[in-house]
Amino acid sequence: MFSDDVDYHAAVGVLTGAQALGGFRDEFIAHMGEANLVHLGGPDRLTDRARLRWEIVLADGTSFATGTDVLVLAEDGRISSVTAFLDRAPEGFADHHGEQDG
Secondary structure (H helix, E strand, C coil): CEEEEEEEEEECCCEHHHHHHHHHHHHHHHHHCEEEEEEECCCEECCCCEEEEEEEEEEEEEEEEEEEEEEEECCCCEEEEEEEEEEEEECCHHHHCCCCCC
């Protein structure tokens, strides 16, 4: 799914490598518990780019956040880059990350 050297750009920072991305997921689960990434519609694709809308739903059914990712696809079809935008940030996120609505 991801190239070994995938880069991930988000409000929380930049991660490089599939291991770092997996570690970020593991830290989220350790902090928030199990969650599901729900795709909101199919991806929109344009050449080597794709846009994917998503929602993170916690195990208790609470909607944690929604967002839009812009993916760059390598020639082999794996994801080589992700830029993640929060459409609706988690409650209190702006207080800790300097994000502003809008």
